[in-house]
Amino acid sequence: MNSDQNKIRNFCIIAHIDHGKSTLADRLLELTGTVSKREMREQMLDTMDLERERGITIKLQPVRMEYKDYTLNLIDTPGHVDFAYEVSRSLAAVEGALLLVDASQGVQAQTIGNLYFALEQNLTVIPVVNKIDLPNARVEDAKAELVKLLGCAPEEVLLASGKTGAGVPEIIQAVIARIPPPAGRASAPARALIFDSTYDEFQGVIAYVRMVDGALRRGEQVETIATRAQGIALEVGSFRPQRVTRDSLQTGEIGYIVTGLKDIDEVRVGDTIAPHGSAASGVAPLPGYKEVRPMVYAGIFPKSADLYEKLRECMGKLKLNDAALMFEPERSPALGFGFRCGLLGLLHLEIVSERLRREYDIPVVTTTPSVAYRVTQTDGATSVIKSPSDLPNPTKIAKIEEPWVRVDVVVPEAFLGGVMRLAGEKHGIYKNTEYLSADSAGRRAILHYDMPLAMILVDFYDRLKSASSGYGSFSYEFLDYREADVVRLDIYVAEEIVEALATIVYSDAAADSGRKIASLLKETLSRQMFEVKIQAAVGGKIVASERLSAMRKDVTGYLYGGDVTRKRKLLEKQKKGKKKMMARGRVEIPPEAYLAVLKRK
Ligand code: GDP
Ligand code: MG
Numbered sequence: 001m002n003s004d005q006n007k008i009r010n011f012c013i014i015a016h017i018d019h020g021k022s023t024l025a026d027r028l029l030e031l032t033g034t035v036s037k038r039e040m041r042e043q044m045l046d047t048m049d050l051e052r053e054r055g056i057t058i059k060l061q062p063v064r065m066e067y068k069d070y071t072l073n074l075i076d077t078p079g080h081v082d083f084a085y086e087v088s089r090s091l092a093a094v095e096g097a098l099l100l101v102d103a104s105q106g107v108q109a110q111t112i113g114n115l116y117f118a119l120e121q122n123l124t125v126i127p128v129v130n131k132i133d134l135p136n137a138r139v140e141d142a143k144a145e146l147v148k149l150l151g152c153a154p155e156e157v158l159l160a161s162g163k164t165g166a167g168v169p170e171i172i173q174a175v176i177a178r179i180p181p182p183a184g185r186a187s188a189p190a191r192a193l194i195f196d197s198t199y200d201e202f203q204g205v206i207a208y209v210r211m212v213d214g215a216l217r218r219g220e221q222v223e224t225i226a227t228r229a230q231g232i233a234l235e236v237g238s239f240r241p242q243r244v245t246r247d248s249l250q251t252g253e254i255g256y257i258v259t260g261l262k263d264i265d266e267v268r269v270g271d272t273i274a275p276h277g278s279a280a281s282g283v284a285p286l287p288g289y290k291e292v293r294p295m296v297y298a299g300i301f302p303k304s305a306d307l308y309e310k311l312r313e314c315m316g317k318l319k320l321n322d323a324a325l326m327f328e329p330e331r332s333p334a335l336g337f338g339f340r341c342g343l344l345g346l347l348h349l350e351i352v353s354e355r356l357r358r359e360y361d362i363p364v365v366t367t368t369p370s371v372a373y374r375v376t377q378t379d380g381a382t383s384v385i386k387s388p389s390d391l392p393n394p395t396k397i398a399k400i401e402e403p404w405v406r407v408d409v410v411v412p413e414a415f416l417g418g419v420m421r422l423a424g425e426k427h428g429i430y431k432n433t434e435y436l437s438a439d440s441a442g443r444r445a446i447l448h449y450d451m452p453l454a455m456i457l458v459d460f461y462d463r464l465k466s467a468s469s470g471y472g473s474f475s476y477e478f479l480d481y482r483e484a485d486v487v488r489l490d491i492y493v494a495e496e497i498v499e500a501l502a503t504i505v506y507s508d509a510a511a512d513s514g515r516k517i518a519s520l521l522k523e524t525l526s527r528q529m530f531e532v533k534i535q536a537a538v539g540g541k542i543v544a545s546e547r548l549s550a551m552r553k554d555v556t557g558y559l560y561g562g563d564v565t566r567k568r569k570l571l572e573k574q575k576k577g578k579k580k581m582m583a584r585g586r587v588e589i590p591p592e593a594y595l596a597v598l599k600r601k
Contacts, residue, residue: 015100016108017079024162032065082345093210096179103137109475182252190214221276229266294342298369301338334500402484514544527551
């Protein structure tokens with residue numbers, strides 16, 4: 001290892017959402033002189049408008065800092081579970097992690113979730129109690145919780161404030177002293193791990209890489225080992241945090257490579273970039289990442305049909321920058337051509353549709369997400385159901401399974417009862433309870449449950465917050481698939497099935513959901529010349545129904561006086577007209593009505 005490599009430290013900041021990662025990153029940028037006071041703005045590394053508005057980090061963001069004669073590469077990460085894949089990829093590119101805990105909040109569920117990730121990657125973890133400037137900071141409690149969680153010595157826990165800058169120099173000292181330098185071999189064939197990427201209209205795919213072994217120079221011919229795409233490193237460089245070009249990327253460094261490749265499918269996150277000819281001469285690809293598994297599926301459709309082609313192109317570009325997004329074409333009789341998307345959760349869906357609107361100027365409609373069910377047919381074939389219409393005929397289904405997750409809830413002891421009731425209601429299977437600290441007043445517990453993912457998607461977060469006066473937090477991780485008692489709920493309007501409104505529901509909730517959908521439709525459908533039946537059915541059996549009464553257009557209104565016969569004749573005619581329409585049986589379902597159902601909460 002040469003002296004330069006010895007002076008590199010790669011680390012990321014992990015924490016529960018809002019515990020101050022991006023703000024601490026600001027202070028690190030300032031203290032290392034990476035960004036001048038003049039250029040500085042709050043949460044500098046949240047570069048997307050969407051991040052700045054919402055005050056949350058969505059994307060990982062690397063930055064290279066110089067401190068004395070050290071190079072410090074930091075990756076800021078998101079805190080929300082829906083973006084855990086961003087975190088796991090960041091962790092694979094570094095040797096250490098700062099684990100922040102808000103001094104007024106203590107350890108929260110995602111503190112624990114992220115810590116597990118870091119330990120799985122064998123990272124050196126530096127615990128930090130942050131926001132010590134807060135008037136309600138309980139520094140000693142938070143410290144005790146970290147000591148218990150990590151099994152470390154109390155002296156190892158640093159105290160800091162990303163707001164005032166207190167303790168930040170000590171954090172840098174600890175990064176240098178405790179985190180080992182990168183271990184790659186400078187003399188080995190060059191291999192760079194792609195941990196993220198973006199697309200530039202002119203430069204093509206820009207890969208964010210961790211140089212694991214060897215070096216890559218500007219102008220060098222390169223290839224991706226898994227997809228065997230060939231390109232040229234048109235530019236290489238590092239993030240400060242904007243891209244700054246350099247001559248080469250050396251072993252252990254984090255930076256970017258402008259590949260010139262325009263085909264976005266050729267540069268995949270987790271693939272290895274190496275010099276041209278490496279694959280042929282037997283250079284092994286780097287291990288890459290755990291394959292990301294969609295947790296939920298939802299439809300994304302362009303608001304106007306002529307945007308479909310553009311949407312297809314932009315989904316591809318977005319996927320490049322959002323490796324957890326999956327999609328395939330889908331046609332809906334209601335919404336036209338669009339995509340069925342695999343996502344990590346509801347916030348993920350919201351962010352994807354928002355990014356499409358803002359970054360690519362495509363307004364989209366999203367449909368109610370459902371979890372990824374797995375169906376085993378009587379002939380033994382299994383498949384993942386991405387949409388209710390994929391569900392085979394009930395006679396062919398041997399079993400349907402749903403994803404289960406391991407849920408960790410962190411909550412003050414006083415609220416245990418309420419939280420346990422909630423978890424029970426949500427079909428949670430209780431595993432065990434641990435305590436974060438020993439002190440009896442305000443002791444906080446970690447409750448572990450196994451729970452169907454579908455139960456969490458709906459309103460678990462809000463319910464947990466109200467069951468714990470806002471103190472509870474939760475985090476979850478995919479566990480396995482387990483058999484589920486679910487059925488397909490069909491919707492009929494004027495006795496005709498409306499394919500696009502079918503959903504998969506728990507059988508004991510079918511009637512309830514049916515009623516909800518039927519009444520939503522009743523509210524949104526406009527009245528017809530005839531009475532319209534709105535029904536929900538399971539396997540042909542009606543479980544809920546509503547009637548939308550006929551509109552009675554006053555066809556006689558313009559007649560003066562008492563011309564009764566003529567009046568009656570008109571009414572007769574109207575009746576016939578209704579019959580005719582009934583016979584045709586079609587009720588135009590306007591987009592608003594579909595939306596009301598497809599987007600219902
Ligand atoms: P992240 O979600 O972990 O990246 O957290 P942010 O850095 O976005 O901070 C979340 C909120 O906490 C923001 O309103 C910050 O201004 C505030 N904050 C962050 N660090 C501190 C701190 O050390 N002290 C105080 N008082 N507030 C802080
Ligand atoms: Mg942040």
